[in-house]
Amino acid sequence: MSNKVLMKGNEAIAEAAISAGCLYFFGYPITPQTEVAEYMARRLPKVGGLCLQAESEVAAINMLMGASAAGTRAMTSSSSPGISLKSEGISYIAGCDLPCLVVNVQRGGPGLGGIQPSQQDYYQATRGVGHGDLRLIVLAPSSVQEMASLTAEAFDLADTYRMPAMLLADGALGQMMEPVDFSVFPKRELPEKTWATNGHGGARKKNIVNSLFIDPNELENSIRARYERYAKVEENEVRYEEYMTEDAEIILVAFGITARIAKSAITEARAKGVKAGLLRPITLWPFPKKRLGELADRAKAFLSVEMSMGQMVDDVRLAVNGKKPVSFFGRTGGIIPSVEEVAAEIMKLAESL
Amino acid sequence: MKTVFDRPEALSDVPLHYCPGCTHGIVHRLVAETIDELGILGQTVGIAPVGCSVFAYNYFECDMIEAAHGRAPAVATGVKRTHPDTVVFTYQGDGDLAAIGTAETVHAATRGENITVIFINNCIYGMTGGQMAPTTIPGQVTTTSPYGRKRNVQGSPIRVCEMLSTLDGVALAARVSVDCPKNILTAKKTIQKAFRNQIDKKGFSIVEVLSTCPTNWGLAPKDALEWLRQNMIPYYPLGVYKDGEAIRDAE
């Protein structure tokens, strides 16, 4: 018998989080992620948890910081403009070495932008979320099933490496319905949270959760120690999917909902005799740069397909490192590229080779 | 010999970084004495702000978190809601609590978060070197109100206790001063009540402490106390603005 249930992407995130033992949610309404908060508000009180609607995204991320500092598995979710507001708190959370999950169901920007799906927050998620030297583990689901499974995985990765994780989805994945199986999440061995500030009970020395180091040498040392952990993440946690890359001459790189369009476009191109394939990064940080470098030794050209004016393409270029040409195709502002226009782009590229 | 006065255990045995005569140290001691007397050191979590008391995490023997500027009540909410058996206090200055953190303060209060807030009002930004605070009084000269605070330019100062006392979630809103032993005694009793309220699950308790900043006011420590008495207390009257219990629905 199948364990699958038909569910909206946003709801799958919420249900997966609860399945993964996250009983605390702090959020603020914003389209197109509000169903996450609504689902949590319905479900969490029934399972002994709490969904608290904050006065702002700023407050929500800081409530999450408090919960995490006290050693509790907790999360927040928002959409692009809300993530900008949360970025202050994310920087503090990273600077305090606290694990948590931040979900971004992206919409079009900049500014108020629009409410349609987008991938314009790639730079923000992988480079610029908050001030200072910091990284987030960024997971990019491509189906409602992955909205669930990567949510569960994000919590474990955050706990393992004591750092914030982000699920970078988009409005299309958030709103669409697909079957999901919640029984497939593996259990990891997780480190004990000996650093938590939840009252020492006289049984241990006091814990301090803090990101302030007035002495620059101390600050540098704390950052270097953190980057050693980041290096382990880069070594152990790169995830990607390959589709028809074995013989591919043109390799598309696309994540999230765009990767699904890329697959259909590849099918169309192959029907016309063009050997195209796809590398779909599942972790945007750490980025699968090593694998892309290997593929660059045998493929002829790369095409980054995104719902933005071209952000991930920078990482593709860095990974390909000049070995082969890298081009870009994207739609932005909330427009999802069509299979036809991506296929046309592949054909154009094939003719130029 | 009977010891009638010594440093409290909950106060870390390290030098405080505050300027000579700054009354932050007195308030730290009152909080630590309260933690000792209530026997809650092991269950207390303190939240330090950004401002002069940013290093408060080094001064209390309980678990401590250093929050972003103004966000301490939100961080405290996260700790308390996930760990209701802890005793959570924030320690914040006027810039932190009444300017950049106004939303966090007001909403933690109106939600009736069962936390204790110690609010240091000294009418100035100390850490950054004497700029105008939300509580800088009319006419007061600061580096960013060099001609004196003018209501038609910088607006009027904010009276936090009066404002918060209108909210259903607030159990205690009281303003005290630490300018003399008598007022320090009242401050101590009020801080104790603010912690006891939390243990008794009464809701949000805030104690606003009128405090001095000799360095940035440009006054000798004892003259600063006199300035507080002459200028602050008339604008910020001492007293209890609300004393009761947060209004809540049945579980």
Added chain:
Amino acid sequence: MNKVTFRTERCKGCGLCVDVCPKKILALDTAALNSKGYHPAVITDQAKCIACAMCATMCPDCVIKVEKDA
């Protein structure tokens, strides 16, 4: 005899204790400097101390310990 002891190294010479002492038996020792460079507070006439602890109450730096003759 009541006893007031100062942790001189912690004193910042703010003088709040001197000012508040009802017996006027505290002073800043202008002949001495602690390692931070402050003139520390001292008691000039221990015998007159009434162990009221007002000095310690006003001290922002927990410099003062007060003991009362039993």
